[in-house]
Amino acid sequence: MKRTILFVDDEPNILMGLKRMLRPMRDKWEMLFAGSGPEALAIMAAQHVDAVVSDMRMPxxxxxxxxxxxxxEHPDTIRFALSGYSDQEMVEQSIAPTHQYLTKPCDERQLVSALEMAMNARELVPNKAVLDKIARVEHLPVLPEIYNRITAELAKGEPSPKxxxxxxxxxxxxxxNILKLVNSAYFGxxxxxxxxxxxxxxxxxNVIRSVILSLHVFQSFEHMGRASxxxxxxxxxxxxxxxxARTIAQHESLPKEEVDHAYIAALLHDVGKLIxxxxxxxxxVRIYEVVRAENRRVAEVEAEQLGLTHAEVGAYLLGLWGLPPQVVHAVARHHDPLPKPxxxxxxxLVHFANLLDHEIFVFNEHYAKATPTPERLDAIGGPERxxxxxxxVLIMGLGSEDK
Structure with missing residues (x-):
């Protein structure tokens, strides 16, 4: 089935240029074009649109x-901004409602790749009711004490970036949130x-202060009531x-880029739980009641009750935000018991680092402990590895047998 992409720009020459540039995608995409915001909304009221790519400055x-x-009005539509990143004020206004920000001029390969990856990420979440809620996420909640410490540091005369x-x-x-921002084209x-x-x-x-304090991009968990x-x-x-994950990647002498991907994917592997x-x-609330009462794994109960897991939810949002596909893939399958070739x-690395931490640290005696499957162990060379x-990781001081 073709995916429908809507491009919005008040300059006819820009729209004509996009039509010419994206002509090779006609077999895969149905492409619509609008010259204004109201025209775009009218089109979307009449038919489903998978993604909208909009200019920022329009009358x-x-x-x-x-x-x-x-x-x-259309939460399952992926939202892209396509504009110059030098207009800081306009960029700041578009941070919250935009999944990704691309800059003009944008070549065909970059635009197609970004749209395809974001639309593929959406397929990770089959439950439309959950998808609609997640698609409206502007930012992720943060711990109150961390938020308060950062705002206190920013209030100093000379705050320390480190x-x-x-x-x-x-x-x-x-x-x-910060990685979404820095890796978008906002800052080129x-x-x-x-x-x-x-x-x-x-x-x-200055940018961090603007994002955190002036724009209220971050929401604190302290206003959400009791967490599950x-x-x-x-x-x-x-x-x-x-x-x-980073220690194991370095121990295996993987390239720096792979080490970075493993680290950030492992750091964010449970971000779906926050969402x-x-x-x-x-x-x-219902999921964790069952988990504790029946001593089961969280992901197992999520899949049973919602038809998806926090792994897929987190990967979906990170994919919409344009994080590297290696990171999105690792987050999505960090519970997968079967190896991929x-x-x-x-x-x-994320799969086994997650298991290692659950093995070394006891989080809750009422949670079932996950162990590596024989198939996953065989795929990395056996239980010895x-x-x-x-x-x-124990030698590096990342865990303790006594904890």
């Missing part, structure tokens, strides 16, 4: 206004940024799993 209804309307970066890296939601960076600390330094204190699980424990698990807790609270990669990884 009347501008790009951010259009994309926010799309987010509210201190702020270290604080950001201590929260899963904050890390995901020529390389991928893998670590939250590096992202803060690259963006600079321990947020500090989730944070600790995510931090340790990221460190373990579901913030936007599917009632469902989460290919060389050792981020998906394997897993034992070697376990020994290595």
């Amino acid at each position: 009347g209804m501008d790009g951010p206004q259009l994309l926010r309307r799309v987010m509210q 201190e702020i970066g270290d604080m950001v890296a201590q929260d899963v939601g904050m890390s995901a 960076l020529p390389r991928h940024i893998a670590a939250p600390q590096q992202a803060v330094i690259v963006l600079g204190v 699980f321990s947020l500090p424990m989730l944070w600790g698990h995510s931090m340790r799993t990221g460190a373990m 579901m807790e913030a936007h599917c609270a009632d469902e989460c 290919g060389a050792l990669g981020a998906a394997d 897993y034992a070697d990884w376990r020994k290595h």
Whole structure:
């Protein structure tokens, strides 16, 4: 089935250029073109649109206004901004309602790749009721104490980028938000940024202050009531799993890019739990009641009750946000008991780092403990290699037999 893409720009020459550039995609995409925000909304009211790509500066209804309307009225439509990144004010207005931001001029390969990856990510979530809730996510919740520490640092006369970066890296939601921002085309960076600390330094204190304080991009968990699980424990698990995945990748002498992918995927592997807790609270309460009463795994009960897991939910949002496909893939299948063919990669490292942390640290005696399947162990060379990884992370001080 063809996917439908709507391009919106008030300059006819831009639309004509897009038509010519994307002519090779006619067999895969149905492409629609609108010269204004109201025209785009009229088209979307008449037919389903998989993705909308909008210019930012348009008379009347501008790009951010259009994309926010799309987010509210057509939440399952993927939202792209296509504009120059030098207009900081317009960029700031479009951060929340935009999944990804591409800059003009944008070549065919970049545009097609970004749209295809985002639309493929949406297929990870078959439950439309859950998908509609997640698709409206503008940002991820953060732990109140981390948020308060960062705002206090930003209020100083000369805040330290290093201190702020270290604080950001201590929260899963904050890390995901900052990495989404720094790796978009908002700032035109020529390389991928893998670590939250590096992202803060690259963006600079002024941008971080604008994003966190002025735009209220971050929402604190303190306004959400009681969570279904321990947020500090989730944070600790995510931090340790990221460190373990990076340590194992370095131990296996993988290329730096693969090490980075493994680290960030492991750090964010449970980000779907944050999303579901913030936007599917009632469902989460029921899921965790069953998990504790029947001593079962969270992902197993999620799949039973919702037809999806937090792994797929997290991968879906990260895919919409344009994180590398290796990261999205690793997050999506970090519970997968069966191996996939290919060389050792981020998906394997996240899977086993997650298991290692659950093995070394007891989170809840009422949660069933996951263990590696024989198939996954065989795929990495047998249980001896897993034992070697376990020994290595313990030597590096990432776990303790007594905890």
